[in-house]
Amino acid sequence: MATHTSPLPHSDALSLLELARDAIACSTEPEFHGLIHRLRRVLPFDCAVCAWGDVGLAMEKGAAATGLVDVGYPPEYVDVYVRNGYQNRDLVLRDFLVTGEPQNFVTVEKRHPGGRRNVVRRLDRDHGLLDGWAYGVVNAYGEFSSVFFFAGRQTDRSARAAAVLEHAVPHLTEALKRVLRGRAAVLRYGLTPCEVEVLKWVKDGKSSWEISVILGKSERCVNFHVANAVRKLGAANRTHAVAIAVAKGIVDL
Amino acid sequence: MATHTSPLPHSDALSLLELARDAIACSTEPEFHGLIHRLRRVLPFDCAVCAWGDVGLAMEKGAAATGLVDVGYPPEYVDVYVRNGYQNRDLVLRDFLVTGEPQNFVTVEKRHPGGRRNVVRRLDRDHGLLDGWAYGVVNAYGEFSSVFFFAGRQTDRSARAAAVLEHAVPHLTEALKRVLRGRAAVLRYGLTPCEVEVLKWVKDGKSSWEISVILGKSERCVNFHVANAVRKLGAANRTHAVAIAVAKGIVDL
DNA sequence: AAAAAACCTGTCAAATCTGACAGGGACCGA
DNA sequence: TCGGTCCCTGTCAGATTTGACAGGTTTTTT
Known part of the structure; x- marks a missing residue:
């Protein structure tokens, strides 16, 4: 068996194995926050945020088509970033999307002429988030994708840190x-x-009649909403719409 | 950070991390076989088999309610085992279901008086599968569960081997x-x-009419099968049946 | 303040689904 | 050989959905 040339120390590898196993059982947002805190013990950072959604749609519609899970990022930071559409000027995000590999904030800043004056870097410095990493899972158009940012005053910038993220982030996703x-x-x-x-x-x-009784609205109103849902989902009828909705997780059994 | 007291060597941990990551992308049976072969490099065995399905239903209906994925197990072995309902006399399977922990064949044999004369052990010896492990993921009634058997002439019986399975099998499942x-x-x-x-x-x-044209059968025949499916799924109507079927993976989008 | 989006309701005809009656043949396992 | 299961088909009435016309108010966003 070929020997590994991984930068991961033994204790990191074991911690990541346990994180990967426990990620299987994660099904609520608090549990997810718990996984992020677990990761922090392997690779310290002050705060994290994950942008998720359909990357293709996000390119078209920007933040309106993206969700965020915030684990400790300053709310004002997130607000300014989103409102100003800073994902379009974020060098770290760009370099991650181009390379598909973990990107360190400081390393990226030094790579780009004028990187220090970039608006996102200024926003970082305003909030004391001088260093950090970006990494995620980018799937095809229409599929769920994620980009995580882990930031703080300072972080480990070594290949070990990148390796930690490469193993942890797919399971977090x-x-x-x-x-x-x-x-x-x-x-x-x-x-x-x-x-x-x-x-x-x-x-x-x-039936539409039963739903109208449940919701206290007219049957006509129920049919109106059903028809709109059918049209938006590109379905042929309500059965087809339900199939799409269940498959996409819009509704659960 | 507390130090680990895991029996896993560094190289094993790294291999398992890669296995866990690659298991995320697995979506076909050949890819799954590939994962089993990958595992073999960490914990050598000659062949493997996985029994999967609803464990509660398997208790009621035996092998008829269980699927098998065979990766190298002798077909005659599997045939004799299933036809004789040997899962009901399998000490290794029983000890695994009782404890929830990896069970080694030889260790179990020695634990039970008369273990050596057990019909499954005789079947093992007949096919040269003198040693091996059983481990799986057992979920609640109605949920997908698995039990893997990894067997061969001899295997590593140490705590390291058990630790390898504890980390690999959840991802394989x-x-x-x-x-x-x-x-x-x-x-x-x-x-x-x-x-x-x-x-x-x-x-x-x-519509039923469209399906009848597609399948070359009468509309009445289509409605007959739809009605049967609705009844078997315990659904109120075809829309409800489709919701259940999609949620359970019976049909895909 | 204005425009857009979301939500609400009525009526009617045609299409489709559901339930219930009727009947049959082929194949498999005990 | 017999019983069970799977698959196939016809007819009919009532229930529900679908599509299309008509109209409205409230809330949100710019």
Whole structure:
């Protein structure tokens, strides 16, 4: 058997194995936060944030088509970043999307002429997030993708840190997929809360009349929302719409 | 950070990390076989087999409610084992189900008076599978569970071997879930091939008339199979049946 | 303040689904 | 050989969905 040339120390590898195993059982947002805190013991950082969704759609529609899971990032930071569309000027994000590999904030800054004056770097410095990493899982158009940022005053910039992220982040992404089942698709198809609501009841086999009694609205109103959901999902009828909604996690059994 | 007291050597931990990462992308049976062969480099064995399905249902209905994925086990062995219902007399399987921990064949044999004369052990010896391990993931009634057997002339019986399985098997189980999406549920609900077939077309939004044209059967025949599928799935109508079928992986989008 | 989006409701006809009656043949396992 | 299972088909009535016309109010965003 070929020997490994991995930069991961033994204790890191064992911690990551346990994290990978425990990520399988993760199904709620608090559990997901717990995984991020577990990761912090292997690779210290002050805060993390994950942008998730359909990367292709995010390119078209920007932040409106993306979700965020915030684990300790300063809310003002996130607000300014999103409102100004800074993902379009983020050198670290760009270099990650281009290379597919973990990107260190400082390393990227030094790589680009004028990197120090970049608006995102200035925002980083304003909030004391002088260093950190970006890494994620980027899938095809229409699939769930993620980009994580782990930031702080300083971080380990070595190949070991990159290796930690390369092993941890795919499992964190799988866990996040389970936690967020459906939210990406609701965003993608632009379904309104009423449309999702009626789909849930249709999925349970209720007739439009039964749903109207349950929701206290007219049968006509229910049919109106069902028809809108069918159209937005590109379905042929309500059965087809339910199939799509269940498959995409918009509604659960 | 607390130091680990894991029996896993560094190189094993790294190999398992890569196995765990690659298991995420596994979605076909050949890829799954590839993962098993990868595992063999960490923990040598001659052959493996996985019994999967709903453990509760398997207790009720035996082998009829269980699937098998065979990676090198002698077919005659598997045939004799299944036909004689040897899972009910398998001390290794029993000890695994009781403890939830990896069980070594020889260790179990020595633990039980008369273990050497056990029919499964005799079958093992007849086929040269003198040693090996059993380990799996057992979930609640109605959920996908697995039990893997890794066997050969001899295997590593140390705590290291058990630790390898404890880290590898959960990821193999998740991979197998993806590979086998739905087969467990078809078994569980007792759906016939025609019932699954019409569900696929209904799921795509086709009317019974359209499906009858596609399949070259009468519309009455299609409705008959749809109604049977609805009843077997315990659904209120075809829309509800499709929701269940998609959720359980019986049909895919 | 204005525009857009979301939500709500009525009526009617045609299409489709559901339930219930009727009947049959082929194949497999005990 | 017999019983069970799977698959196939016809007819009919009532229930539900679908599509298309008509109209409205409230909330949110710019």
